[in-house]
Amino acid sequence: MKTTVLKDFLKEGISMAERVCAKNPSLPVLSNILMVAEKNILQISATDLEIGVHYKALAKNDKDGSVVVPPRALSQFVSSLTSNQAVLTLKEKQLEVQSGNFKALLKTLDPEDFPIIPSPKGDEPTVEIDAGALVEGVASVIGFVGQTQARPEISGILFSFSQKTLKLVSTDSFRLAEKTVSTRTAAPKEHSFILPAKAARELVNALGERQGKVKIYFSPTQASFFYSQQGEMKEPQIQLVSRLIEGEYPKYQDVIPSNIKTKAILNKNDLIAHLKAASVFSGRTNDVHFILNPQKKAVEVRAQSQDLGEDVSSLEAKVEGEKREVSFNWRFFLEGLAQMKSERVDFGLANEEGPALVRPGASEEFLYVLMPLKL
Amino acid sequence: MTKEELWQATLAQLQFQISQANFATWLKNTYILAKKGGQVVVSVPNNFSKEWLENKYNKLIFKILRNLDNEVREVNYTVERQAQTQREAASPAAATQEAQLELAPLSVDKTTNLNSRYTFDNFVVGPFNELAHAATQAVTKSPGSVYNPLFIYGGTGLGKTHLLQAAGNQMGKDFADKRVRYVSSERFTTGVVSAIRNHTMDNFRASYRDLDVLVLDDVQFLAGKDKTQEELFHTFNTLYERGKQIVFSSDRPPKAIAALEERLRSRFEGGMIADISSPDFETRMAIIKTKAQEKTLPLEDAVLDYIASNIQRNIRELEGAINRLAAFYKLNNALPTVAEAKNLLRSVIQSPSKFATPRRIVQVVAEFYDIREKDILAPSRKKEIVKPRQIAMYLLREELKSSYPFIGEKFGGKDHTTAIYACAKILKELQDSEGLVEEMTLIRQRIYSG
Numbered sequence: 171m172k173t174t175v176l177k178d179f180l181k182e183g184i185s186m187a188e189r190v191c192a193k194n195p196s197l198p199v200l201s202n203i204l205m206v207a208e209k210n211i212l213q214i215s216a217t218d219l220e221i222g223v224h225y226k227a228l229a230k231n232d233k234d235g236s237v238v239v240p241p242r243a244l245s246q247f248v249s250s251l252t253s254n255q256a257v258l259t260l261k262e263k264q265l266e267v268q269s270g271n272f273k274a275l276l277k278t279l280d281p282e283d284f285p286i287i288p289s290p291k292g293d294e295p296t297v298e299i300d301a302g303a304l305v306e307g308v309a310s311v312i313g314f315v316g317q318t319q320a321r322p323e324i325s326g327i328l329f330s331f332s333q334k335t336l337k338l339v340s341t342d343s344f345r346l347a348e349k350t351v352s353t354r355t356a357a358p359k360e361h362s363f364i365l366p367a368k369a370a371r372e373l374v375n376a377l378g379e380r381q382g383k384v385k386i387y388f389s390p391t392q393a394s395f396f397y398s399q400q401g402e403m404k405e406p407q408i409q410l411v412s413r414l415i416e417g418e419y420p421k422y423q424d425v426i427p428s429n430i431k432t433k434a435i436l437n438k439n440d441l442i443a444h445l446k447a448a449s450v451f452s453g454r455t456n457d458v459h460f461i462l463n464p465q466k467k468a469v470e471v472r473a474q475s476q477d478l479g480e481d482v483s484s485l486e487a488k489v490e491g492e493k494r495e496v497s498f499n500w501r502f503f504l505e506g507l508a509q510m511k512s513e514r515v516d517f518g519l520a521n522e523e524g525p526a527l528v529r530p531g532a533s534e535e536f537l538y539v540l541m542p543l544k545l
Numbered sequence: 546m547t548k549e550e551l552w553q554a555t556l557a558q559l560q561f562q563i564s565q566a567n568f569a570t571w572l573k574n575t576y577i578l579a580k581k582g583g584q585v586v587v588s589v590p591n592n593f594s595k596e597w598l599e600n601k602y603n604k605l606i607f608k609i610l611r612n613l614d615n616e617v618r619e620v621n622y623t624v625e626r627q628a629q630t631q632r633e634a635a636s637p638a639a640a641t642q643e644a645q646l647e648l649a650p651l652s653v654d655k656t657t658n659l660n661s662r663y664t665f666d667n668f669v670v671g672p673f674n675e676l677a678h679a680a681t682q683a684v685t686k687s688p689g690s691v692y693n694p695l696f697i698y699g700g701t702g703l704g705k706t707h708l709l710q711a712a713g714n715q716m717g718k719d720f721a722d723k724r725v726r727y728v729s730s731e732r733f734t735t736g737v738v739s740a741i742r743n744h745t746m747d748n749f750r751a752s753y754r755d756l757d758v759l760v761l762d763d764v765q766f767l768a769g770k771d772k773t774q775e776e777l778f779h780t781f782n783t784l785y786e787r788g789k790q791i792v793f794s795s796d797r798p799p800k801a802i803a804a805l806e807e808r809l810r811s812r813f814e815g816g817m818i819a820d821i822s823s824p825d826f827e828t829r830m831a832i833i834k835t836k837a838q839e840k841t842l843p844l845e846d847a848v849l850d851y852i853a854s855n856i857q858r859n860i861r862e863l864e865g866a867i868n869r870l871a872a873f874y875k876l877n878n879a880l881p882t883v884a885e886a887k888n889l890l891r892s893v894i895q896s897p898s899k900f901a902t903p904r905r906i907v908q909v910v911a912e913f914y915d916i917r918e919k920d921i922l923a924p925s926r927k928k929e930i931v932k933p934r935q936i937a938m939y940l941l942r943e944e945l946k947s948s949y950p951f952i953g954e955k956f957g958g959k960d961h962t963t964a965i966y967a968c969a970k971i972l973k974e975l976q977d978s979e980g981l982v983e984e985m986t987l988i989r990q991r992i993y994s995g
Contacts (some may be wrong), residue, residue, distance in 0.1 A: 222593070
């Protein structure tokens with residue numbers, strides 16, 4: 171194998187693959203990355219047998235071939251290079267990396283031992299979506315995925331396709347977030363799957379702020395995300411496949427409160443400022459107390475600490491319905507608000523001890539359901 | 546050769562031809578799913594294993610299989626979706642968050658309190674629960690008009706809650722406009738208590754009285770709670786007058802619930818009373834098979850047979866036994882043999898019998914009939930003592946397989962023929978008198994639960 175590739179592509183590909191590599195695998199080859207030079211493409215791949223990624227970059231290949239190398243040493247070496255391109259040559263089971271007057275020889279493993287990353291056959295149903303929209307959607311719900319092993323089905327993000335909309339849902343049983351994004355093409359039929367949190371994080375990392383489109387392939391046991399940028403390459407530049415979480419996602423629609431009895435419309439930044447101020451005085455459970463008062467047209471925010479003192483402040487707001495008192499974990503509340511881009515926040519409460527519904531203004535795109543603390 | 550043996554033999558040969566790390570990575574949790582004609586379908590845990598076996602080891606595996614069984618013409622690999630893992634006890638994240646309320650348990654419907662897992666479809670019907678099942682189905686088809694109230698009773702772990710919840714779910718589905726609610730008696734009591742404390746009795750009453758179907762589970766717990774009984778009495782009357790369906794369950798018939806007000810008892814008895822007794826062998830077998838299938842646990846018939854013949858009284862225990870075997874299967878990736886199953890289930894199967902001693906039986910029988918223990922053992926021939934004594938003798942014979950001479954000896958040095966006569970008499974009476982069967986069930990329960 172002999173190939174010449176731009177340093178930036180090489181660096182990007184290796185670091186993407188390195189993140190996916192298994193950390194302590196039973197099979198040593200899994201902590202390495204595979205590089206394949208074929209036609210005009212250099213492909214860098216890695217897998218931990220749950221997630222697999224391929225990164226493809228244009229390269230000038232003098233001789234096709236493949237090699238398996240440990241990613242850490244290679245990525246550290248490549249990042250110290252000063253020239254903008256590198257030549258990779260396989261010489262008797264060692265990989266020579268040459269760039270300007272830098273040269274290194276790396277030990278390699280047999281590429282025959284590297285796992286075959288399963289790709290979609292091509293006859294699966296697919297949906298196309300803007301990379302930006304997908305990344306934004308996944309990023310806005312990823313923070314609320316459950317950590318517990320006891321309920322594997324909520325340890326991932328629910329992708330639910332219907333027509334030209336994709337709903338992304340996550341919950342840790344204390345709060346729930348739902349983000350709606352639109353897709354470029356309509357789903358052939360209603361379809362949903364649960365993507366493990368790790369795969370979702372890697373997807374966000376790999377795509378970053380790239381412009382382009384992602385084609386999602388559905389199969390019963392795995393999902394594949396193929397990213398391609400319009401332009402020079404016909405093939406998708408980044409492919410990520412992941413196993414899916416088996417099981418059924420809870421019927422989350424049932425927990426979204428529908429009969430709102432008290433509703434407050436607030437300025438988001440004011441609310442964030444008040445929450446932060448109150449958090450100074452809140453106790454071990456992060457509790458901050460709210461009084462929604464329609465007569466005073468205000469939301470009072472209170473927190474009390476036996477050692478420090480208390481915070482009593484009031485926020486101007488449009489409040490409709492019954493007067494209500496309720497406590498929330500301020501950290502959970504802030505994390506939800508952080509995912510809202512609007513200036514206005516609609517805050518609704520249904521029955522006693524039931525969850526609150528928080529939305530960015532009148533927008534239907536995002537919703538956040540948060541359970542209160544026991545009074 | 547069965548397909549399990551065939552695969553085991555294949556693995557045994559494969560391990561010498563590939564490295565240990567490869568063997569562990571690629572062949573873990575694989576098994577032969579089906580073998581038909583010359584085609585063998587191997588189930589693999591994920592797509593990575595599938596690709597690997599197809600592309601790298603296929604020739605090797607095929608050769609070995611072919612050597613072992615020359616009918617084999619083709620090997621295919623498939624990724625099977627595993628049945629959902631058990632996850633009933635979802636514990637809240639951390640102790641520091643005790644004050645954080647959780648979103649309502651997601652599979653339980655908030656307004657009806659029904660768990661959608663319980664349906665008629667996964668309820669196994671046998672002679673022991675036929676009547677209860679039929680009555681519940683009839684009620685489900687036209688709530689409020691046939692059997693009202695419906696009272697179902699039976700021992701613990703025999704499927705009362707399942708039946709009740711299935712009825713609730715079915716009615717909720719068929720009659721979308723009907724308000725259905727399932728409440729455990731304990732919850733009802735808590736509701737009454739907090740309504741009294743917060744002076745919200747009116748709200749509490751209103752919340753129950755505009756229901757169309759009320760399902761109240763485990764009413765025996767209302768015993769001795771007078772205020773709750775009174776509330777239930779009034780709620781019952783209101784609903785009954787309006788022709789709304791009410792379903793109760795309990796672990797004993799209304800008559801046997803102590804400290805229950807007479808007016809409530811007579812209301813429980815006013816509709817249809819159906820009992821669930823212990824399942825017979827065939828039904829137990831059917832239940833185990835269903836459960837094993839739900840968990841995709843392909844147990845041998847001998848093992849199923851062993852479980853069915855040894856766990857007789859409680860379906861929940863059957864389920865527990867299956868869970869144990871499933872855990873074993875998951876851990877060792879091999880199906881338990883009969884010997885292993887015996888070992889695994891020892892604690893489940895043997896624990897009850899260690900409580901049943903001759904002393905214990907006599908004690909419970911005496912307590913049940915409210916006589917003194919020494920009277921049973923003394924030679925008195927008073928009528929009120931003779932019957933309990935005969936029952937105790939019968940139980941000693943049935944439960945402990947004691948010999949007749951031993952039984953006679955035990956009861957004040959009586960002849961073994963007396964013991965034979967007593968057992969025969971009770972056996973005959975059991976066939977004639979429904980009341981005695983019930984008494985016997987209750988006594989047995991007390992022996993094993995005390």
